[in-house]
Amino acid sequence: MKILVTGGAGFIGSAVVRLAVARGHEVVNLDALTYAACLSNVSNVAASPRYQFEHADIRDGDRLHRIFASHRPDAVIHLAAESHVDRSIDGPGAFVDTNVMGTFRLLEAAREYWTASGRPDGFRFHHVSTDEVFGSLGTEGRFTEDTPYAPRSPYAASKAGSDHLVRAWHETYGLPVVVSNCSNNYGPYQFPEKLIPVVILNAIAGKPIPVYGQGTNIRDWLYVEDHADALLLVLGKGAAGRSYNIGGESERRNIDLVLTICAVLDARRPKAVGSYADQIVFVTDRPGHDARYAINARRLHDELGWKPNVSLEDGLARTVTWYLENEPWWRALEDRKGVGQRLGVTA
Known part of the structure; x- marks a missing residue:
């Protein structure tokens, strides 16, 4: 296929781009x-004849129409989004503008292109979303594709809005869409404001390792390359109008996750004295912090045969090693706005 990937220079998007090109697809990023x-995230495929880059904003409808007409993709994987909960607390407007209005502009461009192309059955618009649209779980149960939406942060609400738009364009206009909602991603190339890279980089810098509240919030962790594999599978074989949950089947309390990362660092780059866990500090919790997320991915397994390949223990070891071996990559990002700062406290 020729796949238009939005947000293909980001964390998850770049994993999709790298895997799609490796599997022989043409990709327009x-x-x-x-x-x-970071364009360095896709540097290993940049010279491939199957890869092209378009520097464009999904909020620019005219530009989107030209890109569809020029490249004529067979499918879209829509990942471009504002995605950090803490930033959404400080500046919700950017999340509504990009995640809701940007998705609207992209849907309209895709609909016009699909219609002008004769409404081919094989075209797919794959919208990539998050489990955070479902809200917060108690100690039992998991999110299914039928769980009612109950977003609790500006980020989650903006993604919920975009999910609803995508489904509406399918029901109203017939656009062949698929939607996926994933659990927390981690792995190489993750921007250093998210939990796992913050823990790794603060640890080796000798800084405090911040843990919100008492670290009892629970997340289901999904290795990013497993997620990319699932996204391409849903794109190619998912039924139009269907949604699929994608999870790593690896629930952990935040504090236990942090302690595991510290143990990996103790083994890979031991301190002169003590453990990296000695640097853990508990900080004021995030406003409206969801207690627990957990994904039931049975539909994806039963209908398409997918399951995660990388265990959390193996994935964390790979991730720690990658950050230790790729210091130039994350050093280049340290001066970007918000990196190394506590965000999301204005509420």
Whole structure:
């Protein structure tokens, strides 16, 4: 296929781009190159004849129409989004503008192109979303594709809005869409404001390792390359109008996750004295912090045969090693706005 990937210079998007090119697909990477994007994330495929880059913003409808007409993709994987909960607390407007209005502009461009192309059955618009649209779980149960939406942060609400738009364009206009909602991603190339890279980089810098509240919040962790594999599978074989949950089947309390990362660092780059766990500090919790997320991915397994390949223990070891071996990559990002700062406290 020729796939238009939005946000392909970001964390998850770049994993999709790298895997798609490796599997022989043609990829058009559309990215606005905002603060969390890095073209170095796709440097290993940049010279491939199957790869092209478009520096464009999904909020620019006219530009989107030209890109569709020029490249004529067979499918879209829509990943471009503002995605950091703490930043959404400080500046919700950017999340509504990009995640809701940007998705609207992209849907309209895709609909016009699909209609002008004769409404081919094989076209797919794959919208990539998050489990945070479902809200917060108690101690039992998991999110299914039928769980009612109950977003609790500006980020989650903006993604919920975009999910609803995508489904509406399918029901109203017949656009062949698929939607996926994933659990927390981690792995190489993750921008250093998210939990796992913050823990790794603060640890080796000798800084305090911040843990919100008492670290009892629980997340289901999904290795980013497993996620990319699932996204391409849903794109190619998912039924139009269907949604699929994608999870790593690896629930952990935040404090236990942090302690595991510290143990990996103790083994890979031991301190002269003590453990990296000695640097852990508990800080004021995030406003409206969801207690627990957990994904039931049975539909994806039963209908398409997918399951995660990388265990959390193996994935964390790979991730720690990658950050230790790729210091030039994250050093280049340290001066970007918000990196190394506590965000999301204005509420």
